[in-house]
Amino acid sequence: KQEVTQIPAALSVPEGENLVLNCSFTDSAIYNLQWFRQDPGKGLTSLLLIQSSQREQTSGRLNASLDKSSGRSTLYIAASQPGDSATYLCAVSSYSGGGADGLTFGKGTHLIIQP
């Protein structure tokens, strides 16, 4: 059964720093991997989707990479801003995925950007 782990659970950095959030998964037979952002008390907003055949996706200051063989994805945030403060969740779609929809979510990384 697929398991998704996000490290660190929480991160606090000064504004302007570049940072990396990590997501690891146990079964490399995945269809795709998604990164989401969740603001306190709100729903999830999709940031990036990487198909299993892709190595990375970019959107603005965000870059997500995927290494299927090692079971890892990273979300790189350049020049962080206070508005980036949120919880970032990783979700993996796989045949062995937990949940009947094949999606397995990590518990998230709670990010605080200090002004």
Next chain:
Amino acid sequence: DGGITQSPKYLFRKEGQNVTLSCEQNLNHDAMYWYRQDPGQGLRLIYYSQIVNDFQKGDIAEGYSVSREKKESFPLTVTSAQKNPTAFYLCASSIDRGVQGSGYSSGANVLTFGAGSRLTVL
């Protein structure tokens, strides 16, 4: 603007009562989902529906019920049988459920989420 609307945003319930959470989408998506989120936990699937008049249990369906009479609507009822209903409930939709299990993913299970409903049992 297209999107998913969940209501109410906050709901308080007495023990022994059933409550229904509303989820409406105008994205013309076929698939809809209900997730539960507890503090410090990943999302867990309660129910999902791929098409009108059809729905399937997720990992934690006990104590919940759903209906899908219209494409746009997927209400979730939290029944008195749910032992620990206090949680944040998220509704989502996707164009379809993708092609799971065949080794090919259309990527069509990109999810759009509602803003959530927080249920507290008093």
